[in-house]
Amino acid sequence: GAGVSQTPSNKVTEKGKYVELRCDPISGHTALYWYRQSLGQGPEFLIYFQGTGAADDSGLPNDRFFAVRPEGSVSTLKIQRTERGDSAVYLCASSSRGTSGVDEQFFGPGTRLTVL
Amino acid sequence: DQQVKQNSPSLSVQEGRISILNCDYTNSMFDYFLWYKKYPAEGPTFLISISSIKDKNEDGRFTVFLNKSAKHLSLHIVPSQPGDSAVYFCAAMTQGGSEKLVFGKGMKLTVNP
Numbered sequence: 001g002a003g004v005s006q007t008p009s010n011k012v013t014e015k016g017k018y019v020e021l022r023c024d025p026i027s028g029h030t031a032l033y034w035y036r037q038s039l040g041q042g043p044e045f046l047i048y049f050q051g052t053g054a055a056d057d058s059g060l061p062n063d064r065f066f067a068v069r070p071e072g073s074v075s076t077l078k079i080q081r082t083e084r085g086d087s088a089v090y091l092c093a094s095s096s097r098g099t100s101g102v103d104e105q106f107f108g109p110g111t112r113l114t115v116l
Numbered sequence: 117d118q119q120v121k122q123n124s125p126s127l128s129v130q131e132g133r134i135s136i137l138n139c140d141y142t143n144s145m146f147d148y149f150l151w152y153k154k155y156p157a158e159g160p161t162f163l164i165s166i167s168s169i170k171d172k173n174e175d176g177r178f179t180v181f182l183n184k185s186a187k188h189l190s191l192h193i194v195p196s197q198p199g200d201s202a203v204y205f206c207a208a209m210t211q212g213g214s215e216k217l218v219f220g221k222g223m224k225l226t227v228n229p
Contacts, residue, residue, distance in 0.1 A: 041222075042207075042219030043160065044219070045216040045218070059216070095215075102211060102215065105162070107159030
C-alpha cells in the first residue's frame with residue numbers, strides 16, 4: 001500500500017536551469033494537487049488535476065511553471081529558467097474525490113528544490 | 117494577504133497536560149477546516165477536520181472546535197504526549213470546485229516528558 005511518492009527528494013540546480021519534479025499519486029486517486037512550501041510558511045496551492053486535465057491552475061506564480069498529468073496518474077511539475085526565489089519544498093497530494101463528502105488529501109514527502 | 121492565520125509560532129506543554137492550538141480565518145466562503153501534522157522531512161498528515169455545519173468534532177485525544185461567528189477554530193489535544201511534538205497546520209477549503217487547501221503558517225508544538 002504505497003503512499004504518494006515524489007522524486008527526487010532533493011534537487012540542487014543553478015539559476016536559469018530547467019527542472020522537472022515528479023509525483024506518483026496513490027493508485028486510483030483521480031485528484032492530484034501540487035503545493036509549494038517556502039521556509040517559515042505553510043504550503044501554498046499551485047495546481048489541481050482531475051484526471052488528466054488541469055482543473056485549477058490559479059496558484060501557478062507565472063508562466064515559468066507548468067505541470068502535466070498525461071495519463072491521469074503520474075504528474076510532472078516543470079520549472080523553466082529557475083530563479084533563487086523558486087527554492088522551496090514542492091509537495092504533491094492526491095485524493096479519491098468521491099461523489100459525496102470531502103476526501104482527505106494524502107501528501108507525499110516533498111521535493112526540496114534549491115536554486116543557487 | 118493571509119486568509120488563514122496561526123498567530124503563535126510555537127507552544128510548549130508538559131506531557132499529560134492539554135495543548136490548545138488556535139487558528140483564525142478571514143474568508144467567509146470557507147466551509148471545511150482541517151488540521152494537519154507534520155514531522156521533519158515528511159509530508160503533512162491529516163489529523164482531524166470539521167465542517168462549518170458543526171461546532172465540534174472529536175477523535176480520541178483530539179477535538180476541534182469551530183466558532184463561525186468569530187471565524188476561529190482551535191485544536192485541543194488531551195492528554196498531550198511527547199510523540200505529538202510536530203508542526204501543526206490549520207487549513208481551510210471551500211467544498212466543490214478544486215477543494216484546494218489554504219494553509220496557515222503552522223505552529224510548532226513541543227511536548228516535554
